[in-house]
Every structure is written in structure tokens, then in C-alpha cells.
Amino acid sequence: MSTIATWTRRHRLTAFFGLAFVLSWWAWPLYAAGVDVVPFWPWGPLLAALVVIGVTDGRSGYRELLARMTRWRVGWRWWVVALGTPLAVLAVATIANVTIWHAPAPDIANMAWADIGLMFAFRFVDPLNGPLGEEPGWRAYAVPRLQRLWSPLRSACTLGVLVALWHVPLVATDRLAAVGIPVTFAITFVYVWLFNRTGGSGLMTMVFHVAQGTISYAALGFAYADATRMDWLTGALWCLIAVGLVTLDRKAWRSAPAAAVAPAPVAHAHV
Template identity: 25%
Template sequence: MAVSSPFPDDPVGPGGLAAFFAVTFAITWAIIGSYVLWPEAMTARFGEISGAHPFFFLATWAPAIAAFAVVLLWGGVAGLRGFLSRLLLWRCPAPWWAFILAGIPLVFMAGSLIKGGPLLAPLPPEGAGPVVMLMLMMLVLGPIEEFGWRGVAQPILQRHVAPIWAGAIIGTAWGLWHMPAFYLAGVVFAEWSFLPFFLGNIVLAILVTPIFNAARGSLALPMLFHWQLINPFWPDAQPWDTWILIAVAVVVVWWTRDLMFRREGAVTEVIPGHGGAQP
């Protein structure tokens, strides 16, 4: 049975947002935190953690797991079907498609060149085949998070604050959610500096916000955006990619300032057909 929302026409209310964040952090921090605090015991019992470990997948999927639980609890099975229909929303102005498909790769390439690196990530001795397989595997890792961040959190926050602040709040939560991984050996985060990554999360969450709203709450475009961020063909550009993205974000926010700083027109539906965008 679905839980009623205090907001008329909005099945998922602020209680759903609180539940989403609580479940998301509980799953990920419990799994990764256990490996950080008790590495020997966890490794002996469950095996060494890595990017291919089932627990790593579970920790990464926590936002999606939380999102599905919230939508089912507040909207029922019919609500979940409506929620998933947002995967079919692909229409978006051409400049945003260009930014996702070409702009993001150019940011990584430019950042890599600044630090003296290659245009593309070096291929392994086996050639491009393993990288292609890794790229496809990445499709079911990071992008799945968007069921939560843009699927549940963004629409609910945009009922109360302007899109830019909704993006900043999600970016802050997104960055803090990753924090335990920076203390975990055996994963890529252990080799990065947290502060540029944290700032980058805020910037990226702000950057994807106008794309999300322009596509009327699409889940597909934020997933494609996220996939590009972890595409193994793009070179490691840390921390320069963050500084470039900050500059890009300033331009994007200025360009879309009429929409980013007011709630009118922002997508506020978690489940399509309930409430709609504000007039």
C-alpha cells in the first residue's frame, strides 16, 4: 500500500526525500565503512574489496535502491511504472546533447594535456576490447545512481528551492556520500584528493540541472551525462578537469540564469502525472 504524501498531487513528499538520503547513506557507509574500519576481518570473511566486488556494486547502487524503495512505498507499483517512464524522455535542446557527447570528453582531454598526459587513456596490451567491455560495465555502475539523485532528490528539492540550490545540495550530498571510499585501499578514489573531487561533485550536479529540467525530468540524459564522466576512454585529468568544469559551470549558470535562480518551470514530479512542473 502506498504512503500518502502531505502535498496534493505529489505521491512522494519531503518524507520520501528524507528516507531516500537516509537509506542511501546507510547502505554505502555501512559497507565501505566496514572495510575501512575492519579491513582484515571483512577481507577474510567476504574477500578483498575492489571495483568488481559485489559489495562495491551494492554500495554504488545505494541511491537507486533507496529511490526504488521510496517510490514503491509512496507510489506503489503503478507509481514505479510511472517513475521508470522517465527513462523514455530523450528530447532536449541540441546544445545540451553537444555538451554531453563532445563537451565532457573535451574537458577531460584538455585537463590531461595541461598535466602533461595523453588525449585518451592508454590502452592495455590486449587492445581496445577490454576497455570497451569496461565502458559497458560502467553503464550499470555510476549512471544507476541517477535513479536517486535526479530521479527522487532533484524534483522534490525543486519544489522548495531554485534549481541551482537544488543542484548544489545534491552535489554536496553526492560528494559526502563518496567520502568513505577515499579511505579505502584498492579503489581509484584512494589515489585522488578529496577536496577537488568534492567541489567537482557540486559543480557536476549544478551542470546537469539545466539539462534535467530542459529534458522535462528525463532520467536518460543524466545517466548519459554520468556515463561520460566515468568513460574509461577519457584520460585521468584530476584535478584540472575540476577547475575547467568550474569555469564551464560559471558560463552555463550565467547562460541559464533566468531558469536556474527561480523555481518556475522547474521539474517537480517524481512520478509523471502527479503535480507537473510549476507554471
């Protein structure tokens, strides 16, 4: 056990990413072999972060993670950005789908807003849903440690590749459109940018993630080809936003703010 702990302390990120994949993918081979199991578990990054912190940093690591996931004093503008950007992307894609491709216009007045509000709240506390399963791991844990080694740009590239690969079982089991893989890579830049601009707030990336997926295409009345087109439209918009952030806010990609960088690891941390 001490050998495993020593190795994990020396290779925190490798241990985290490896464990995140194992904890999310463990049932996929069984599913492919015909066993009736859920093939993908989105809580992998959350559990991986908790396990690696327990082995390497103990209470101080948990305090750091909790502080990032509850960092709400970031200024009201960033709350607007976190909540409004995903909704704006969805709105623009919807307008394009209706006006250009003549998809049926959503009946906004008769949408199940109470159910949507309940889903919004539920996604904050459900580890089997994307936001809570991913954000404490990918953003609150991994990004500060990647940025202790590399620039935000290189960190976002690395994380984007890994998170995109992590979603592969969803594509293989028809739970995610194939276009979701490159879009996941692109939107990772938006997440990292938001994380850094809010002083390392995992809460803001959590709010962003919750807002991004709460209103489904079905809730808007889209199905079949219209819903598939929405994947492409929203994906194209996220790619444009990512390119815009990298090209227009170049300073943000050179160095991360101190608040968004993990402290240097303490040798032989108490666990």
C-alpha cells in the same frame, strides 16, 4: 509498518537520502574494523529510490521514474552536450597535461577502442557502476522533488553537498582522490542544469555520467603524477563550467520547468 509508511510519505526526501547513505555505507565500518568486505556500494541511490517509491507512490511513482530514465526525445543538440561535454573536458585536460607538463602523449590510434566501447555500454546496465547506481536516484528521483520545494539553484546546492558527502568512504579508502569531493559538489550543478534543460530527462544525465567515466586515465597512458594531475585539471574545468552555467544562464536557476518538477504527492498513495 503503517507507522513507517506514514512517516515515509511525509518525509520522502529524508527517507530517500538516509536510505541511500545506509545502503551504500553499511559495510564501511566493517571495512574500517578490518573485515574483508567491499566498503562502498554505489547502488544505494537506485535502491533507495525504488524502496521509497514502493512505500509512498507505488506504480505511479515507478512509471514516473521509468519515464524520466527513458526520456530520449530532447533534441539532438542535447545528445551532443551530454556526450560531448565530458569528452571535451577530458580532451582539454589531456592537451594541457601533455603540452604544459610534458606528460606522455596518448597513442590514440592504438587505444583499445573496442574495450572502451564495451565499457561504455556496460556502464548503462551495471548497478555496481556509478551511472546506473546514482542517476535514477540523485537526478531522476531527488531533483524533481527538491525543485518542488526550492529553486534549481538551492536544489543543486543541497544535492551537491549530500552527493559529495556520500563519496567520502571512497576517499577514506583511497578509491577516490580527495579533490573529488569539491569537484562532485561543483559538477552537480552541471547535472541539474542538464536535467532541467532537457525537460527532466534522467537518461541525459545517465549518458553524461557514462561518457564522463568511460575513458580512464590509464587508457590514455597516464600514471602516477600524470594521472593525479588529470584529477586536478579535469576538476578545475568542471568547476569553471559550473560557475559559467550559474553566472551566464541565470534564468535556469530561478525556476525549474514543469517537466522537471515532481507532481504533488497524493495523500495515502496506493502501495
